[in-house]
Amino acid sequence: MSVSENLKNAVAEHDIDDVRGGLWSCIAVDMNMTGRFKESLEYALANGIDASELYEEDDGKLFETEASIDNFSKLGGGLRVNFSKKKLDALRTMGRTLYPPTQSAEEPKKNNTESERRTTRARKKSVHEGQSSYKATWGRQTIGGAATGGAVIGLFTAAKRGAKIGGVIGGGLVGACIGACVGAAVVYMLFREK
Numbered sequence: 001m002s003v004s005e006n007l008k009n010a011v012a013e014h015d016i017d018d019v020r021g022g023l024w025s026c027i028a029v030d031m032n033m034t035g036r037f038k039e040s041l042e043y044a045l046a047n048g049i050d051a052s053e054l055y056e057e058d059d060g061k062l063f064e065t066e067a068s069i070d071n072f073s074k075l076g077g078g079l080r081v082n083f084s085k086k087k088l089d090a091l092r093t094m095g096r097t098l099y100p101p102t103q104s105a106e107e108p109k110k111n112n113t114e115s116e117r118r119t120t121r122a123r124k125k126s127v128h129e130g131q132s133s134y135k136a137t138w139g140r141q142t143i144g145g146a147a148t149g150g151a152v153i154g155l156f157t158a159a160k161r162g163a164k165i166g167g168v169i170g171g172g173l174v175g176a177c178i179g180a181c182v183g184a185a186v187v188y189m190l191f192r193e194k
Contacts, residue, residue, distance in 0.1 A: 002036045003043045011047050016054065019044050020083040027076060031099040033092045051085075058084035065090055067097035 004026075010018035023044065026037040045051060059082040064071040072094050079087045 034101045055085040058086045
């Protein structure tokens with residue numbers, strides 16, 4: 001299970017703000033929300049966090065629903081400020097459009113035809129050899145979005161922590177810089193051509 005210890009602790013302490021923050025930060029590495037985010041949400045709801053207290057009432061601010069990296073980033077920031085079910089559902093739909101879930105190699109599709117199996121093997125070989133233009137293009141486009149997402153995550157996490165010790169502005173700026181660097185590094189490592 002890929003639920004972080006921080007999220008487990010937040011659930012155990014029934015700290016709703018930290019649970020929301022932990023779930024929100026999962027989106028940076030699970031943008032289609034079918035892996036780590038889904039497991040973390042299910043963990044929180046199964047271990048004492050009620051959906052009625054997890055989700056905030058929607059603040060009514062309008063947001064774009066067209067699937068684009070810019071709209072995804074903006075809506076993600078809006079979700080951090082107002083963790084509403086409406087925003088989460090819209091972000092999940094947008095994320096699955098922009099970053100479609102992929103089937104792992106350990107879970108082959110059932111009833112594949114020989115042609116489909118050959119095509120799948122060819123795609124895997126192409127990706128493995130670094131010849132996938134889709135992967136390279138998507139990776140380059142995502143670096144900016146991930147750096148932005150990392151900066152936003154770092155900003156809010158550091159600002160929250162900084163507020164507890166009185167360093168809101170300094171903590172936020174440091175967190176944003178660290179978050180941007182970490183977000184860019186993670187995406188670079190995941191999507192660099194081998």
